Amino acid sequence: MGVVAIVAAALLAVGAALAVVRVERGPSMLDRTIAFDVLTTILVGAIALEAAWSRRTESIPILVVLSLVGFVGSVVIARFAAVEPEGADAPGADGIPPVSPGEERAALGAERVGEERGGGE
Amino acid sequence: MSPSTRRAPWRQWPAVLVLAAIWVLLWGSLSWGTALLGLAVAVAVVWFLPLPRVATSWTIRPWGLCVLVGRFGADLVVASFQVAWLALRPGPGPRGGVVGVRLTHPGTTHQVVTAELASLVPGSVVVELRPHDRTVYLHVLDLALAGGTDGVRRDIRALEARVLRAFPPKKES
Amino acid sequence: MTGVGQDVWNLVADVLAGACLLLGAFLAFSAGVGVLRFGHLLARMHAVTKPQVLGLILLLLGVALRVRSWSAVAMLALVVAFQLLTSPVAAHMVGRAGFRTGKVRPEDLEVDDLTDERAG
Numbered sequence: 001m002g003v004v005a006i007v008a009a010a011l012l013a014v015g016a017a018l019a020v021v022r023v024e025r026g027p028s029m030l031d032r033t034i035a036f037d038v039l040t041t042i043l044v045g046a047i048a049l050e051a052a053w054s055r056r057t058e059s060i061p062i063l064v065v066l067s068l069v070g071f072v073g074s075v076v077i078a079r080f081a082a083v084e085p086e087g088a089d090a091p092g093a094d095g096i097p098p099v100s101p102g103e104e105r106a107a108l109g110a111e112r113v114g115e116e117r118g119g120g121e
Numbered sequence: 122m123s124p125s126t127r128r129a130p131w132r133q134w135p136a137v138l139v140l141a142a143i144w145v146l147l148w149g150s151l152s153w154g155t156a157l158l159g160l161a162v163a164v165a166v167v168w169f170l171p172l173p174r175v176a177t178s179w180t181i182r183p184w185g186l187c188v189l190v191g192r193f194g195a196d197l198v199v200a201s202f203q204v205a206w207l208a209l210r211p212g213p214g215p216r217g218g219v220v221g222v223r224l225t226h227p228g229t230t231h232q233v234v235t236a237e238l239a240s241l242v243p244g245s246v247v248v249e250l251r252p253h254d255r256t257v258y259l260h261v262l263d264l265a266l267a268g269g270t271d272g273v274r275r276d277i278r279a280l281e282a283r284v285l286r287a288f289p290p291k292k293e294s
Numbered sequence: 295m296t297g298v299g300q301d302v303w304n305l306v307a308d309v310l311a312g313a314c315l316l317l318g319a320f321l322a323f324s325a326g327v328g329v330l331r332f333g334h335l336l337a338r339m340h341a342v343t344k345p346q347v348l349g350l351i352l353l354l355l356g357v358a359l360r361v362r363s364w365s366a367v368a369m370l371a372l373v374v375a376f377q378l379l380t381s382p383v384a385a386h387m388v389g390r391a392g393f394r395t396g397k398v399r400p401e402d403l404e405v406d407d408l409t410d411e412r413a414g
Contacts, residue, residue, distance in 0.1 A: 004312040008319035015319075015326030015345075021331045022338070030392045034338050037384070038329050041345045042322050044373075048353045052360040060357075060366055063373045064147065067350075071380035078387035101377055146372045149365035195383045201348040202396060204340055208328030217337060219393075221407035240382030246336065247382070248389045249408060258310040260389060262340040270407075 007055045012049065016042045033077045040070035137163040158159035179230065185287035189238075192283060196242050204243040207263055218249060220270045222277040224255045228290055232257065235281045245273070297329075311359035315318065318352030321345045335392045337386055346381045 019042065022035035044066050051059050137160065140240065144159030145151055207215050224232055229252050236247045236257050244267065249258040267273050321344055328341025354370040361367075393408070 001312060004316055006316045011316075011319040015323035016332045018326035028335065028392070030335055030388055030395075031338060033343050033388060034335070035329050037342050038322075038325050041350065042326070043340075044350065045318060045322050045345070045353045048357045048405060049315060049319070052353075052357040055360055057361055057363060057366040060369050060373075061147075062371060063354075064376070067373050067376050068380070071376075071384050074384040075387050078384070078391040079305040082327060107308065143372065146368045149369055197348050201321060201344050204328065205324035208324045208331060210340060214331065214333045214337060218403045219336075219406045219408045234367050236386075237382045240385055241343065241347055241378060243340055243347070246339050246343065246389050247386050248336070248393050250386075260336040260339070262337055 001053065005049065008049055009046070012042050012046050016046075029077060033074050037070060037074050040073075044070075067099060133167050136167055140166055158271075179228075179290050180287040181190050181288055182286065185289070186282070189283045189287040193238055193242070200243045203266060204283060207266075216265065217260060217262045218264050218270070219255050219258055219260050220264075220273045221256050222274050224257060225256060225278065225284055226281065231281070231284055231288065231290065234288070235277070235284050238284070239277060239280060260277070305360065307359045311356040314352045314356035314359065318345075318349045318356060320351065321349035325349070336389060339389055343381060343385055346377060350377055 016039055019035045019038040023032050023039065026032055044063050047059050047062055047066070051057065130230045140163035141156065141159035144162055145155050148155045148159075201238075224235065226232070232250065232252060232255065236250050239245050239257070239259060243261045245259045247257055248260050253259075257277065259277065261267050261273050264270065264273070267276065325341045325345040328344070329338050332338045332341060351374055354374060358367045358370050
C-alpha cells in the first residue's frame with residue numbers, strides 16, 4: 001500500500017502542477033476555469049487518497065462539498081465572466097433567460113463569433 | 122412561478138423520497154431522527170422551490186436500463202483511456218470537430234438524457250442542444266477515432282435508441 | 295467465516311483498492327497533461343470530463359474498498375451521483391460560452407456543422 005500511495009500521490013501532484021501551468025497561461029477565462037476544474041478534481045482525488053491510505057472517514061464530507069463547489073464555480077464563470085468584452089447587455093447575462101432561448105441566443109452567439117473572427121487576431 | 126401552480130408535496134412523493142434519501146446519506150446514519158427530519162426538509166424544499174412540471178412521461182424497462190447502463194460503463198472505460206492516450210502520445214494534438222446530429226424522438230426529456238450521457242463519455246461534449254429542431258451539436262475530440270462524422274451520428278443515434286428502450290415514452294401526452 | 299478467510303478477503307480488497315487508486319490517479323495525471331497540451335478550449339474540455347467521471351469513480355471505489363464502512367460508502371456514492379449529474383452541465387455551459395464568445399477558431403475544427411448551419 002505504501003508504494004501505491006506514493007506513486008498515486010506523485011501522479012496527482014504532477015497532474016495538479018500541469019493544471020496550474022494552464023491556469024497561469026490561460027489564455028481565456030474559460031481555459032482557466034477548465035484547468036481549475038481539473039485542479040479541484042485532483043484535490044478531491046488527493047483527499048480520497050489520504051482517506052484510503054489512513055482508512056479514516058473524517059475527510060469524506062469534504063469531498064461532498066468540493067464536488068458541488070467546483071460545479072457552482074464553473075457554471076457561474078461560464079455564465080457571467082465568460083461574456084467578456086461587449087456582453088454587458090446580452091440576454092442571459094443578468095441570469096434571466098431570454099424569452100426564446102434557442103433562436104435569440106443562437107443568433108446573438110453567431111453574431112459575436114462573427115465579430116471576433118472579423119476583428120481579432 | 123405563481124403559488125397557484127404549486128403541486129402538493131405528497132403528489133411529488135418521488136422527489137420527496139429522493140431528497141430525504143440524500144439527507145440521510147449526508148448524515149451517514151439511518152435513524153428515526155434523520156429520516157423524519159430528512160422528510161421534513163424534503164417537503165419544505167419541494168414546497169418552497171417548485172419546479173415546472175416535466176411535460177413528457179415515460180416508463181422504465183429494467184432490461185433496457187441494464188443495457189443502457191452497462192453499455193455506458195463500457196463506453197466510459199474505453200473512451201477514458203482513449204482520451205488519456207491522446208493526451209499522452211507524442212506529436213501534434215488530435216483533430217476534432219463539431220458535429221450536428223438530428224435526433225429521432227421529439228421529447229425533450231429523452232433529448233436531455235441522451236445529451237447528458239453523451240457529454241459524460243469522454244471524447245464528446247455537447248456544445249448546443251436545440252430542442253425545436255431536435256439537433257444536438259457535439260464537439261468530438263478526435264474525429265478519426267470516432268469514425269468520422271458518420272460514425273459520430275451513428276453512435277449518438279444508437280445511444281438515443283438505447284435511451285428510448287430504457288425509458289420508453291407513453292403513447293399519448 | 296474463519297479468521298484466515300477474513301484475512302484473504304482483506305488482502306483482495308486492499309489489492310483492488312490499490313489498483314483503483316493507481317488507475318484513478320493516472321487518469322487525473324493524464325487530465326493535467328491534456329489540459330496543458332491540447333491546443334484549444336474545446337479539446338481541453340475533454341481532458342476535464344475524464345478524471346471527473348471515471349477517475350473519480352475509481353478513486354472513490356478505492357476509498358470504499360479500504361474503509362469498508364457503510365456510512366462512508368453511502369456518502370461516496372452521493373459524491374459520484376452529484377458529479378455525474380453536474381459535470382455534463384458544467385462542461386456544456388463552458389463549451390457553449392466558449393463557442394459563442396468566439397474562443398474557438400475555425401482552423402481548430404475539422405468539421406463545424408454549427409457555424410455552417412448558422413452561416414447558410
